[in-house]
Amino acid sequence: MKTLTLPSHTEMLQAVQNKNAEYDGVFFTAVKTTGVFCRPNCPARRPLPQNIEFYAKARDALFAGYRPCKRCRPLEPRDQPPTWLKPLLDAIDEDPARRWTDQDIRALGVEPGRVRRWFQKHYDMTFHAYSRGRRLGLALGRIRHGSSVTAAAFDHGYDSLAGFHEAFTKLVGVAPSTARTQTQVVITRIATPLGPMIAGASDTAVCLLEFADRRMLETQLRRMTQRLQCRLTPGTNEVLDQLASELEEYFAGKRRTFASPLMAPGTEFQQTVWKALVEIPSGETESYGALARRIGRPTAVRAVARANGDNRIAILIPCHRVVGSDGKLTGYGGGLWRKQRLLEIEQAPLHH
Numbered sequence: 001m002k003t004l005t006l007p008s009h010t011e012m013l014q015a016v017q018n019k020n021a022e023y024d025g026v027f028f029t030a031v032k033t034t035g036v037f038c039r040p041n042c043p044a045r046r047p048l049p050q051n052i053e054f055y056a057k058a059r060d061a062l063f064a065g066y067r068p069c070k071r072c073r074p075l076e077p078r079d080q081p082p083t084w085l086k087p088l089l090d091a092i093d094e095d096p097a098r099r100w101t102d103q104d105i106r107a108l109g110v111e112p113g114r115v116r117r118w119f120q121k122h123y124d125m126t127f128h129a130y131s132r133g134r135r136l137g138l139a140l141g142r143i144r145h146g147s148s149v150t151a152a153a154f155d156h157g158y159d160s161l162a163g164f165h166e167a168f169t170k171l172v173g174v175a176p177s178t179a180r181t182q183t184q185v186v187i188t189r190i191a192t193p194l195g196p197m198i199a200g201a202s203d204t205a206v207c208l209l210e211f212a213d214r215r216m217l218e219t220q221l222r223r224m225t226q227r228l229q230c231r232l233t234p235g236t237n238e239v240l241d242q243l244a245s246e247l248e249e250y251f252a253g254k255r256r257t258f259a260s261p262l263m264a265p266g267t268e269f270q271q272t273v274w275k276a277l278v279e280i281p282s283g284e285t286e287s288y289g290a291l292a293r294r295i296g297r298p299t300a301v302r303a304v305a306r307a308n309g310d311n312r313i314a315i316l317i318p319c320h321r322v323v324g325s326d327g328k329l330t331g332y333g334g335g336l337w338r339k340q341r342l343l344e345i346e347q348a349p350l351h352h
């Protein structure tokens with residue numbers, strides 16, 4: 001995957017100001033106050049500059065939790081989508097929370113294989129990634145940036161918070177537990193140079209950090225909710241603020257290790273593997289086999305690989321430091337290109 005660079009901030013603001021159609025496709029604008037993202041030349045009212053976030057790709061804005069604008073339709077190719085696809089696109093717009101099976105798609109008179117090929121070709125993502133992004137956007141659209149996060153959620157009163165819970169319940173697939181002694185987990189998104197991440201923390205520890213477009217994200221959220229019997233709330237807290245600033249230093253090459261406290265409940269075996277992962281020094285890698293030997297389970301290589309993939313706290317529990325026995329990069333939930341970039345960051349000299 002290529003990392004696209006954006007024009008300068010001034011140039012982009014100018015383009016938005018002039019609704020310059022030449023920039024269509026070059027970047028996308030997302031408006032923090034409305035949770036909607038647009039083409040730079042959207043015919044709708046111009047947003048205030050301080051409320052705009054810029055994205056190089058529509059999918060980045062989607063996975064950062066923004067909804068596509070209904071006027072400029074930033075996700076659609078510039079030509080009209082074909083008529084055969086229209087019923088499906090309309091159905092998704094009507095109910096973005098819905099999970100789609102091939103059978104559902106056929107029921108609309110659309111051939112699933114054709115849908116898959118079309119999405120790959122025109123959106124550069126699978127149909128399932130697209131509908132996952134729409135579901136996520138629905139839940140995360142309630143999350144605002146910065147310190148006003150909680151205030152924004154409460155500003156809109158109980159409805160907004162209830163709406164968040166409903167959207168997240170649909171996303172995660174489990175209703176919040178009604179137990180009285182619930183852990184409250186605050187969920188936010190953190191922008192990184194490798195794409196938006198979703199972070200979760202109780203008031204004492206980080207319990208989730210995943211790239212927003214990761215296929216397993218919904219599963220990870222569900223497992224975490226069940227394990228911790230927790231209730232999810234949009235917002236931020238001290239733990240998440242610390243995490244965000246440590247991540248910023250990490251991506252800037254100014255930090256090697258993290259001080260944020262972690263909470264990663266799992267099976268005994270998973271916990272053993274995750275603890276061993278944290279012991280791999282930054283800048284180094286270890287093979288699955290070596291890791292299995294180190295925890296005294298030399299024949300459990302596949303189970304080690306599985307526990308590695310089940311890690312819910314990316315980067316801080318550095319599952320990206322595990323490689324194949326030949327030193328080759330093997331699978332990574334966030335995508336191999338990210339694994340490569342993370343290792344490059346850790347192997348580069350430290351900036352002071």
Ligand SMILES: [Zn+2]
Pocket residue numbers: 037038039042043044069070071072073
């Ligand atoms: Zn628009």
